[in-house]
Amino acid sequence: MFERLTVTVAQMRELDRAAIRDYQIPALLLMENAGAGAARVIRASLGPSLDGGVLVVAGTGNNGGDGYVVARHLHNAGHEVAIAAAAAPASPEARCNHDIARALGVEILPLDEPARWPRAGVVVDALLGIGISGALRPPMAAAIEAILLLGEAGARVVAMDVPSGLDADTGRPATPTVRATITTTFGACKAGLVAELARPHVGELSVIDISLPRALLAPLAGGAR
């Protein structure tokens, strides 16, 4: 309904906050809709590449949590899935989904040893979300470099919310920044994703309904609906 709306990072944070605080929507439920929606897009768009296996590269934040949800849905759909994960997840929701993926038997490898990552036809970039700004810390930069190499070797790369390294407000890419085949963005499109200089990084853009109340989105959409 609000596919053409774009929001700033500050607006997106307020949307999430209001959904959780004013409408009592559990954050776990928003995360589930995000990851399940991304998994549907991947299955609909990248079927043949899925036969080469899936590698989810997960950060410690909620972006990583979205990645664990994608990993679960693709595993349940019968695909070979592995996860390269940073340290323990930082939020209860991300931890919950990490624990489910582990209980399912999805292999979880260390983020900082890309040489050990398995081959994959599809790489899910769930490293960094809309929260980042400024220079990348070295382990993050190294993981992004590894994702870029997999993409150059032929893997399809699907970014969760924004390609890691991209400034979600301005679209300015950090050095390095993921180059996605598809970016699935959650709840509403971020302004930076449609900026001209973001284009080589974003790929095909898909906005996923995560069940944000329409009463929160409508005032932002104005005439753009």
Add this chain to the structure above:
Amino acid sequence: MFERLTVTVAQMRELDRAAIRDYQIPALLLMENAGAGAARVIRASLGPSLDGGVLVVAGTGNNGGDGYVVARHLHNAGHEVAIAAAAAPASPEARCNHDIARALGVEILPLDEPARWPRAGVVVDALLGIGISGALRPPMAAAIEAILLLGEAGARVVAMDVPSGLDADTGRPATPTVRATITTTFGACKAGLVAELARPHVGELSVIDISLPRALLAPLAGGAR
């Protein structure tokens, strides 16, 4: 992946229990996938009828909880939605989704006053799930009668999990039993839904993936996959 599997009520209860207990999958998350999936089927199949508005008829159990999730997703998608609800929901997950629907401003009417129910192009039967057996209590029978009347007047009826009144093991209909245009069944098809005597009540059958672990479903599927 397991679309052709059929399970008994006892097997389905054990699947839910094992998903929650052995894999730490929150029941809220299974309910969200059920309701979001049903809302997607409704939007894909019954588009024009949605313009006549949606009435969700919700029981007190988790079947009602699935209905509240459908109500939220259809409301957010821009449709006119009202709910006819029995007394307060019995489980924390159903209550959570009841409270979100109320916070969204979805109108909630009493179940036992069908004369006050609004007109609707789509009626969601979220009254009774797989748990029932034996004779229906009078308020449930009256609500089913009211749904049957709406169906006879032209509304499309979508059953959550099983048409209310139908025995999910045998397919035997109680008096009365809902007649659905579509039945969206959750996690795995129930044996009774494919029984010959259930046919006039089930309508088109759609199995919704609620994120049950494939390791739980695979042993039940045997050669039927």
